[in-house]
Amino acid sequence: MYLRLSAQRLTKLVKQFPAVLILGPRQVGKTTLAKQTFPDFSYLDLEDSATYNLFAEDPRFQLDTRVSGLGLILDEAQRLPLLFDALRGAIDADRQRMGRFIILGSAQPALMRQVAESLAGRVGILELSPLTVQETRTGGAPVADYQQLWLCGGFPDALAANLRGGDFRDWWEAYLRTYVERDLPVMGLDANPVQMRKLITMLAHAQGGLANLSQFASALGWSQPTVARYVDILEQSFLLRRLPPYFKNIGKRLVKAPKLYLRDTGLLHHLLNIHSIDELGCHPIRGASWETFVLEDMLRREAITYPHSRAHFWRTAGGAEVDLLLERGNALHAIEIKTARASSPYLARGLRAIMADTGAINATLIDQGTGQDALALQVNRRGFETDVTWLP
Structure with a gap:
């Protein structure tokens, strides 16, 4: 069983919100993460027909009856829209109690609409991504x-x-x-x-x-x-x-x-x-596949370590480009991803020019080579596997 980095973020959110919604594609590990992080919580799957029928009849009664313990994990919550109004009532009845409900759902427009309409200000949201190398x-x-x-x-x-x-x-x-x-x-x-x-x-x-x-x-x-x-x-x-x-x-x-x-x-x-x-x-x-793999691995870890950062790319009509710009507050970090070992002085000069244009404070070339090298002032090359926990 893999230990998920998102568990760190999840434990922070349950201290801030009465409910936490774990979003992600099907089969990404949402249920495993919730059970692994909160082994003493009760678990209910709304895809189970018997459970669904009970909650469809009187969702508020079912919530009040079952949340008397440490907490409740509700899986496939998007199947029952009535659940969200009941959750709002149960939360507001004891607003100071944090982390009572862990809600799991595959992202759908209807689910996000229900959360926005019924649970605004009451629920923290965690996106669970596929596995990282780490x-x-x-x-x-x-x-x-x-x-x-x-x-x-x-x-x-x-x-x-x-x-x-x-x-x-x-x-x-x-x-x-x-x-x-x-x-x-x-x-x-x-x-x-x-x-x-x-x-x-x-x-x-x-x-x-x-x-x-x-x-x-x-x-x-x-x-x-x-x-x-x-x-x-x-x-x-x-x-x-x-x-x-x-x-x-x-x-x-x-x-x-x-x-x-x-x-x-x-x-x-x-x-x-x-x-x-x-x-x-x-x-x-x-080349595009390797770019995707490195970019996604980094962004999955970035979302945990710097949850409010933003990701961009940079490209001018003249052809100057960088694959990823991480924006953390007022700081920008430029990242260029190459399949082959990248040590050309030309690449370093290009990244220095992009740093001047964008105001990025550093730039990194990531390739499939080994080790790391300084290519120019604030420009470095790193082999991807040199440190699979690295972020700029």
């Missing part, structure tokens, strides 16, 4: 080489499949079928599953590229607003990251469209029929 080396679980995590992705069951001699692609195919055929209709999307699969696959082929929704719409025969709506749903369900550009009032023409990434490289590789590290090594998507 997490795969904890808790007595099988140790995954970072390349295995890169190939299979960070969903625990997908990674475990390969570690046990199975195939991560079998897991991802089952996951996608469930997502397209069951989850999307629940979110109010009536898209043809075949067409939706085509859109996700097109996003995989355009991994890390600038958003061009009109191109997707033309290829699929959909309207651009329809494609935009589906992209929003993919983002809200944590399968897609929309990385915004960084803007600063300088005399340069800047790219203003966001970049789109499928957030988990296991999903990316499954959609592109990549079975192994050897196949990935010679595939045209290798």
